[in-house]
Amino acid sequence: xxxxxxxxxxxxxxxxxxxxxxxxxxxxxxxxxxxxxxxxxxxxxxxxxxxxxxxxxxxxxxxxxxxxxxxxxxxxxxxxxxxxxxxxxxxxxxxxxxxxxxxxxxxxxxxxxxxxxxxxxxxxxxxxxxxxxxxxxxxxxxxxxxxxxxxxxxxxxxxxxxxxxxxxxxxxxxxxxxxxxxxxxxxxxxxxxxxxxxxxxxxxxxxxxxxxxxxxxxxxxxxxxxxxxxxxxxxxxxxxxxxxxxxxxxxxxxxxxxxxxxxxxxxxxxxxxxxxxxxxxxxxxxxxxxxxxxxxxxxxxxxxxxxxxxxxxxxxxxxxxxxxxxxxxxxxxxxxxxxxxxxxxxxxxxxxxxxxxxxxxxxxxxxxxxxxxxxxxxxxxxxxxxxxxxxxxxxxxxxxxxxxxxxxxxxxxxxxxxxxxxxxxxxxxxxxxxxxxxxxxxxxxxxxxxxxxxxxxxxxxxxxxxxxxxxxxxxxxxxxxxxxxxxx
Numbered sequence: 001x002x003x004x005x006x007x008x009x010x011x012x013x014x015x016x017x018x019x020x021x022x023x024x025x026x027x028x029x030x031x032x033x034x035x036x037x038x039x040x041x042x043x044x045x046x047x048x049x050x051x052x053x054x055x056x057x058x059x060x061x062x063x064x065x066x067x068x069x070x071x072x073x074x075x076x077x078x079x080x081x082x083x084x085x086x087x088x089x090x091x092x093x094x095x096x097x098x099x100x101x102x103x104x105x106x107x108x109x110x111x112x113x114x115x116x117x118x119x120x121x122x123x124x125x126x127x128x129x130x131x132x133x134x135x136x137x138x139x140x141x142x143x144x145x146x147x148x149x150x151x152x153x154x155x156x157x158x159x160x161x162x163x164x165x166x167x168x169x170x171x172x173x174x175x176x177x178x179x180x181x182x183x184x185x186x187x188x189x190x191x192x193x194x195x196x197x198x199x200x201x202x203x204x205x206x207x208x209x210x211x212x213x214x215x216x217x218x219x220x221x222x223x224x225x226x227x228x229x230x231x232x233x234x235x236x237x238x239x240x241x242x243x244x245x246x247x248x249x250x251x252x253x254x255x256x257x258x259x260x261x262x263x264x265x266x267x268x269x270x271x272x273x274x275x276x277x278x279x280x281x282x283x284x285x286x287x288x289x290x291x292x293x294x295x296x297x298x299x300x301x302x303x304x305x306x307x308x309x310x311x312x313x314x315x316x317x318x319x320x321x322x323x324x325x326x327x328x329x330x331x332x333x334x335x336x337x338x339x340x341x342x343x344x345x346x347x348x349x350x351x352x353x354x355x356x357x358x359x360x361x362x363x364x365x366x367x368x369x370x371x372x373x374x375x376x377x378x379x380x381x382x383x384x385x386x387x388x389x390x391x392x393x394x395x396x397x398x399x400x401x402x403x404x405x406x407x408x409x410x411x412x413x414x415x416x417x418x419x420x421x422x423x424x425x426x427x428x429x430x431x432x433x434x435x436x437x438x439x440x441x442x443x444x445x446x447x448x449x450x451x452x453x454x455x456x457x458x459x460x461x462x463x464x465x466x467x468x469x470x471x472x473x474x475x476x477x478x479x480x481x482x483x484x485x486x487x488x
Contacts, residue, residue, distance in 0.1 A: 038152075038225040039341070039367050040290040042218075042281065043360070044274045045094075045231040047087065047160060048325055050300020050318045051334045052258075053235070053267060060255030062267045066275030067294060067338065074292070074340030075349045075387060081398065081417075082298045083357035085325060085332035086406065090297040090357055091231070092136070092163045095143045095174070097361030097378040100401040101471035103141060104134035105163065107404045120407040121487050127428050128412050128474040130404035136164015137174060142373035144361045145175025145227060151370035154178070154224045156217040159210050159231040176229065180213045205242060207234050211273035215280040222284045225368070230277060234270040237301070239315065241265035257317035288342045291367055293360070296335035301325045306409065306488075308332075308443070322443040326409035328400050328424050329443050345387045353391065354417055356398045359383050379469075399465050403427075403474045407488040412474045416462045423448075423458035427473055432459060 052058045056071040083093035084100060092098075092105040100106050107113060111130040114120040123130065137143065145155040156178035157171045164170070171179035214230045239262050249261035258264070274294070281287040300316045301324060308323030308331065323329025337355065339345060358380030365372055366382045381393045400415040412427040420438035425431075434448040434455045448455045465471070 037289070038369070040226045040228075040281075040286055041148075041153075041364055041367060042228045042277060042290055042292045043230065044277065044292065044294045045159075045229065046270060046294070046296040047231070047233055047236040048298060048301050049235055049267070049270070049296040049336065050302070050316055050331070051321055051336055052318065053300055053316060054336050056338075057336045059258050061249075061252065061258035062264050064267060064271040066271045066278055070278065070292065070294060070340050071338045073342075073347050074338055075345045075351055077337035077339070077351045077353075077355055077386075079352055079354040080295070080335055080337030081333050081354065081356040081400075082296065082335050084400065085298050085327055085402065085410070087236075087297050088136075088162050091161075092134075094295075094297075094357045094360055095145070095163065096137060096141045097144060097358050097376075097380055098141075099358060099379045099399060099469055101466070101469040102377065102379070103137060105136065106131075106402065107133050107406070108162070109133070110135070111404060114405070114407050117407065121484055123405075124477070124479070125481070125484060126405060126411075126488060127477055127480045127484070128405075129477050130412065130474050131472065133404065136166060136169040139168030139173065142376050143174045144364055145171075145229065147175075147361075147365065147370050147373055148227045148368055149175045149177075151368055152225060153368060153370070154221040154226045155229070156214070156221070156226070157229045157231070158214045158217065160233045160236075161231070178217055180210065205269060207232055207269050207273040211276040214277050218277065218280045218284065218286070222286060227364070227368075228277070230274070231297075232270055232273060234273070235263060235266040239263055239266060241269055245269065257319050260315055263315050291339065291341040291344075293340075294336070294338040295357075295360075298325050299323070299327075299330075299332040299335060302331060304331070304409070306411075320442045324409065326406035328402060328410065328413050328415045330422075330437070330441065332409075333400060339383070339387060341387060344384075346389065349389075351386050353386055353393060354398055355383055355386070355393075356380065397461055397465070399462070401466075401469075401471050403471070405488050411488055414462060414466070414471070416458050416465070418458055418461065421454060421458060423455060423462065425459065425462060434458070 053062055054064045054067055056068040082090040084090045088108045089100045089105045092103045096103050110133050112123045115122045149155050155176050157176035158180045161171055217228055241262055245265035245268055246261050249264040281290055300318050302316055302318045304324040308327050308329040318331035321331035321334060323331035325332055362378055362380050362382040363384060366384045372378060381395055397416055397418045403412045405411055413424055415424045420436050422435045422437055424433045432448045432455050433446045435443045
C-alpha cells in the first residue's frame, strides 16, 4: 500500500471544496487510518560492540541506562549472532536477508586488503587464494528497505553504510531516500530531505549529529509508517570520546575485565545517541506502535592470538567468550540483541534460542505485512514467534562463511551452530573443532576427537549448505612457500 501523507483535516478540506469525490475521500481516509496502525520499525545498530559491553548484558563498568531500560521493557536475546565476524558482510546480510555466499560480500575492501601491511603476507603469498569480494550490495538485490518502501513505508538511514559506493549501491538506490551516509568515520554524504542545516563541525561529536538527523526523520514521518535504520559508527576505532565522560570513567573502579575509560565513554555516548531516538518515540506518541531492535554488527575488539586466546585486551574483553572481531569463535560473532514491541513482547523477558542477522528481513516483513522479493532467497526465519513466547524456530542450524584472511586473527574458515553444538572448519589444513556451547561457552574443550559422529554430522551439514548457497572453498596457492606455514 502506498503511504498516504494527507492528514484527516486535509482530506476533509478537499472534500468540502470538491477537489475529490466522497467515495475516493472515504477510501483515502481508510488508507490513512490503516497506515497509522501499521507498526513502525526502528533498528539501532552498533559497530564493534561486544556481547558483554552493555550493563544489561553483564558489564559492571560500562554504563548504558537507555539500552538497559529498553531491555527491561522488552526481550533480551542471549544467543544472538551477527552473520559475520566483521563489518561489511554482516551489514550486507542484514539488509539482503542472505548469507554471505549469496551476496558475495565477505570482507571490507578486496582480497588484496592488508597487502600494504608489512606485518602481513601479501595475498599472493598466502596458502589459500581468496575469491573475489563483492565491493558492496549488488543493485539486483532487493534490500529490506526496498521491500518496505514498496509497501508504503518511509525509510531512512543515518550513519555508517559500508556496503558499496558504486552505481546503484548507495542508500538512495537501496530503499533509503532519506540518508546521511558515512562512507568512512570522518566523511559524510548528505542525502536527507530536507538537508541538515549544517555539516558537523570539528567540535561536534558525530554520534550526536547522527542522532539529531534520526530524530528529525522520526518527527517528519510521525504520521506515516516508518522504518528507521540508525547504524551508529560507535564504538569502532578511532577510540575517542568526550573529555568529561572519559574523566568520569578514569575515576571509576574497573569491574571484571572492563577497564578502558575511553571505550567506556564511547559506549555511554552510543547509549545517549540511541536514547535520544527512544525519547523522540515517546515524545511523539509512537512507542506503543513501534518495534525497536538493538543489535551489533560483530563482536568486540579484544586482544587475542590466532587461536582466540588471551582476550583481555586494552580496548575491551569478550570474556567469557573466546576470540575477537574477525574470528568465528563466539567472541567474534555473538552479539547483544534487544527487542521491544509493547503489547507483543513481554517486558523483561529473555530468549535463549539462537537467532542471526538474516532473521531481521523476514521479521520486518511479517511485522509490516510487506511482500518478500520475488526470486530472492531469504535465508532467515522471522523472530516474531520468539517475541510472542515461542521457545524455538523451525530450524536447527545457522551458518557462517569466511573465505578470506583477517591477518592476525583468522585464516579462511566456515562454521555451523546446530542446537548446542558448534563446528568450525579451517580451510588451510582442513581440521575441525567441535564445541558444546551449553557446557563450554568459552570454547576451551574441543570435542572433535571425543565425539567424531557429531563432528561428522555437522561437517556434512556444512558441506550441504555450501553446495546449496554456492560457497566455494578457497583454492590452494600453487606458489605457496612452505617457510610461510602458519603466517598470514
